[in-house]
Amino acid sequence: MKIRVKRLTSNDRDRARRLFSLMAEVFAEESAALSDGYLDQLLRRREFWALAAFAEDDIIGGVTAHTLPMTRTESSEVFIYDIAVESGYRRKGVGRRLLKALCEQAAELGIEQVFVSVDNGDAHALDFYRSLGGKPSPVTIFSFSHLNISRIALPH
Secondary structure (H helix, E strand, C coil): CCEEEEECCCCCHHHHHHHHHHHHHHCCCCCCCCCHHHHHHHHHCCCEEEEEEEECCEEEEEEEEEEEECCCCCCEEEEEEEEEECHHHCCCCHHHHHHHHHHHHHHHCCCCEEEECCCCCCHHHHHHHHHCCCCCCCCCCCCCCCCCHHHCCCCC
């Protein structure tokens, strides 16, 4: 099976829409229809990565990521936000190809560090990233939303 990986650009609005829908399906998450303007704006951002894996013309997986500028050095790192592969194509090297392409393209831009956050209970994802040589970091991630922001007490 020939798989090709392509970073989507502002000329790939319809492909991006298909990719993002596929990702929502894979994660069984609700998603809203994204407007053309929103997709165009997102895909024009150099800091945003959307790589799609294709089997012929069909999108079978993808990865989204964000470039984060560092403040301790004049460098950047890439944070992987999501990676998803259609169920019929899992365990066939698609995810591996996506990660390799992302790391190679980041390296071409002088970005040496790529990282991902994984839920500790997601054994499949933990095994996947370990199999690629990823080194786990003991980290806890906290999230805040508008629903709980009012609980943040300020000192008097």
